[in-house]
Amino acid sequence: MNAQLAQLIVNGIAVGSIIALAAVGLTLTYGILRLSNFAHGDFLTLGAYFTWLLNTLGINIWLSMLLAGVGTVAMMVLSEKLLWSRMRSIRATSTTLIIMSIGLALFLRNAIILIWGGSNQNYNLPITPALDIAGLKVPQNQLLVLFLAMLAILALHYLLQNTKIGKAMRAVADDLDLARVSGINVDSVVIWTWVIAGALTSLGGSMYGLITAVRPNMGWFLILPMFASVILGGIGNPYGAIAAAFIIGIVQEVSTIIPGLGSQYKQGVALFIMILVLLIRPKGLFKGTI
DSSP states (O other), X not given: OHHHHHHHHHHHHHHHHHHHHHHHHHHHHHHHHOOOOTTHHHHHHHHHHHHHHXXXXXXXXXXXXXXXXXXXXXXXXXHIIIIIHHHHHTTOOHHHHHHHHHHHHHHHHHHHHHHHOSSOBOOSOOOOOOEEETXXXXXXXXXXXXXXXXXXXXXXXXXXXXXXXHHHHHHHHHOHHHHHHTTOOHHHHHHHHHHXXXXXXXXXXXXXHHHSOBOTTHHHHHHHHHHHHHHHTOTTOHHHHHHHHHHHHHHHHHGGGSTTOOGGGHHHHHHXXXXXXXXXXXXXXXXXXX
16 A cells, blocks of 8 residues: 555656646736636647647657747737737626637637547657666656656746846736836736746646647646646745645545545545635635736
């Protein structure tokens, strides 16, 4: 049992690192743009499919992931220009924005099925044996996913704390009108928000494809853990979202050893834990905003 529990914790850390990257993008778009984007998971799926497409064409997996990030960012910026900027200009309600994001999610998912089909796909990579670490079988791809996630999180921390655009993003998140009258180019901050969110989300999708199959509904199944991470970590707080994502990833995997609960219930268990925490701390584990 102890070995099984340790194995599930390792698996949960790998899944949590993927949820963390996507949740950071989701919490940034809410903290800065006040947009609860239900299409976020399908942009993650799009990043995974771009990576798979480029990789199967013979392009190196790392270059494929980089180019997929560029493609996903381009699609997110396009949605900003066609949808979200217009909605902000007419001061659309949050309900309208949520309904539009759900519609965009359905559009993206069905477009993926139309173009690439509904069957599972896999990267064109050699099979690597799992590493034996202290008696645990740890797939090399899981270690790689965790390493890439840590690098991305450190890069995000540096950007938010030490760059001009990062400080501008934090100012806009705190008070948009005050940031505007202070001379901050809010339109530039908006575009940078989508660029960062798109890059992290695409990376999360690409990495998810390393440890599981690439399929049209992969992002949809992750959207609830993403929102749970955002809420549990404090809405608008990227660091809180990262911490909550690891908690949820581990809880999801460990819950499968509870008698009577199978893998089909693990998301429900994670959301139940979120509800229990919110009953004690309604604002989440950490303070909101960037």
